[in-house]
Amino acid sequence: MTKKKPTYKEAIERIEEILAKIETNELDVDNLAEHVKEVSELINICREKLRKTEEDVDEIMNGLEEDIDN
Numbered sequence: 227m228t229k230k231k232p233t234y235k236e237a238i239e240r241i242e243e244i245l246a247k248i249e250t251n252e253l254d255v256d257n258l259a260e261h262v263k264e265v266s267e268l269i270n271i272c273r274e275k276l277r278k279t280e281e282d283v284d285e286i287m288n289g290l291e292e293d294i295d296n
Contacts, residue, residue, distance in 0.1 A: 234275045237268040 232240065244261050247253045253261055 231271055232268070234272055237272050237275075241265050241268050241272075 244253075244265050248258070248261070
């Protein structure tokens, strides 16, 4: 079964949770690399969601400009 991608908000919250554990030394060295990898994957998910959102907004704005020009 494929794991569902988190929403942008869920990804940010998980990143913040992991960073807080790192900052307070709650993660031991044995688990650190695993968590850093997870944060990296979450950051990539956030970047993709932001890129897609920017494209969608640009498309909407271009449509509005075309409507105004016509």
